[in-house]
Amino acid sequence: MFLREDLEARFRFENEKENGEDQPMLYVDAKLDGQNFTTLAKRYPGKKWINLVPGFRVSGSEPGGKRNQLIIEPVPVLHDDRLFVSHSGHVVLEDGTTRTIDLDVTVGMIRRWRDDPHPCQCDGCRNIFPNAIKALAAAEDYVAGRLKRGQLARKLRKLGYNEEEMPVFN
Numbered sequence: 001m002f003l004r005e006d007l008e009a010r011f012r013f014e015n016e017k018e019n020g021e022d023q024p025m026l027y028v029d030a031k032l033d034g035q036n037f038t039t040l041a042k043r044y045p046g047k048k049w050i051n052l053v054p055g056f057r058v059s060g061s062e063p064g065g066k067r068n069q070l071i072i073e074p075v076p077v078l079h080d081d082r083l084f085v086s087h088s089g090h091v092v093l094e095d096g097t098t099r100t101i102d103l104d105v106t107v108g109m110i111r112r113w114r115d116d117p118h119p120c121q122c123d124g125c126r127n128i129f130p131n132a133i134k135a136l137a138a139a140e141d142y143v144a145g146r147l148k149r150g151q152l153a154r155k156l157r158k159l160g161y162n163e164e165e166m167p168v169f170n
């Protein structure tokens with residue numbers, strides 16, 4: 001999904017009670033469907049944005065961010081059947097011939113290996129999953145707004161991934 005250049009968005013303040021005190025909470029709404037405003041994110045004074053709609057993140061005009069600039073960007077929704085990365089590998093068949101196979105690794109496969117107390121320890125799995133777990137954690141940080149896109153790309157490169165070739169980000 002791509003956001004249009006002319007996406008209509010607005011700021012809105014609302015007082016919210018926190019520990020019995022009124023706090024001016026800042027909200028961002030945008031017309032994702034071109035018609036009705038959806039609340040995408042909120043933030044407390046001096047804090048970071050809290051994203052409220054999976055698939056979108058809001059950044060900018062916050063401490064440490066660019067002032068007077070608000071960025072609304074689509075981000076991947078990391079549900080289990082989302083394709084995370086494709087690996088191509090070689091298998092040697094019984095007759096000695098080699099064949100190239102593409103192995104599609106989904107977000108769910110990574111989570112299952114991570115959460116399995118006795119995950120498969122074959123060469124293939126040990127090649128793929130330890131790094132994929134770190135890459136998924138970085139992707140989750142990015143989606144939640146804890147990493148910027150450039151930081152994500154650098155982390156992935158260190159882990160041996162090319163962000164531009166990963167289905168999940170494209």
Ligand SMILES: [Zn+2]
Pocket residue numbers: 120121122123124125126
């Ligand atoms: Zn295995």
